[in-house]
Amino acid sequence: MEDIRNIIRQSKTLVGPFPEFNINEASEYPHEQFLEWFQMAIDNGVHEPHSMTLSTTDHNGFPDARVLIIKDVDQYGWYFASSSQSEKGKHIEDNPNIALTFYWSSIGKQVRIRGIAIEMDKERSAKDFLNRGTVARAIALLGKQSSILKEQREFEEALIKQIDSLQHNPTLVSPSWTLYRVVAKEVEFWQADEDRKHIRLRYKLEGDKWLKNLLWA
Numbered sequence: 318m319e320d321i322r323n324i325i326r327q328s329k330t331l332v333g334p335f336p337e338f339n340i341n342e343a344s345e346y347p348h349e350q351f352l353e354w355f356q357m358a359i360d361n362g363v364h365e366p367h368s369m370t371l372s373t374t375d376h377n378g379f380p381d382a383r384v385l386i387i388k389d390v391d392q393y394g395w396y397f398a399s400s401s402q403s404e405k406g407k408h409i410e411d412n413p414n415i416a417l418t419f420y421w422s423s424i425g426k427q428v429r430i431r432g433i434a435i436e437m438d439k440e441r442s443a444k445d446f447l448n449r450g451t452v453a454r455a456i457a458l459l460g461k462q463s464s465i466l467k468e469q470r471e472f473e474e475a476l477i478k479q480i481d482s483l484q485h486n487p488t489l490v491s492p493s494w495t496l497y498r499v500v501a502k503e504v505e506f507w508q509a510d511e512d513r514k515h516i517r518l519r520y521k522l523e524g525d526k527w528l529k530n531l532l533w534a
């Protein structure tokens with residue numbers, strides 16, 4: 318135990334080398350800048366760059382966070398999908414103000430997005446659902462995400478039944494499966510520097526214009 322605690326204490330972060338971030342060439346729009354960085358993440362072999370942390374708050378304002386997959390990004394926002402009946406779904410219903418965080422360690426990049434999560438219509442949510450693999454669809458159709466499970470076996474048995482019913486009816490769609498769009502108000506691009514002179518560029522929506530500012534590291 319002491320060994321692993323020493324390793325934690327001595328672990329180095331942000332060792333580099335990292336790509337340069339030329340802020341003069343940063344896009345006018347954060348979604349374009351994000352897509353550029355995402356391309357760099359792919360080109361540099363970042364493992365699962367589409368994993369991100371979604372932060373929400375419950376009805377008492379108590380925060381929660383979990384990892385999800387980003388599904389798409391366009392000029393309207395960032396998209397993810399989940400069950401509207403899950404904990405996060407209930408949080409969003411109570412308070413649609415959320416945050417998304419990406420961290421791509423091998424290229425020293427963090428992106429922080431603050432915005433509002435909006436439910437997309439049933440048609441778009443169903444399309445996202447039908448694009449998922451069989452097991453993922455079967456799990457969503459169980460419709461119990463985040464509720465208490467007595468034992469793992471119960472889940473496995475229910476899953477076998479659900480996969481079977483999907484095989485008979487492959488167009489089944491979970492009524493609670495929801496595609497959410499995050500409409501951003503602030504997006505920060507953080508680039509690590511080996512000498513700790515990190516660069517932070519924040520886009521903030523003022524009216525219908527994106528204002529860009531550097532922030533102190």
Ligand SMILES: Cc1cc2nc3c(=O)[nH]c(=O)nc-3n(C[C@H](O)[C@H](O)[C@H](O)COP(=O)(O)O)c2cc1C
Pocket residue numbers: 368381382383384385386397398399400403404405406462463
């Ligand atoms: C890499 C990764 C990707 C995930 N992607 C999703 C996803 O796209 N949608 C989803 O509902 N849960 C996803 N999960 C599971 C969530 O982290 C979480 O456990 C689940 O959604 C329940 O969260 P909640 O209780 O806060 O609602 C993913 C987990 C990991 C580790």
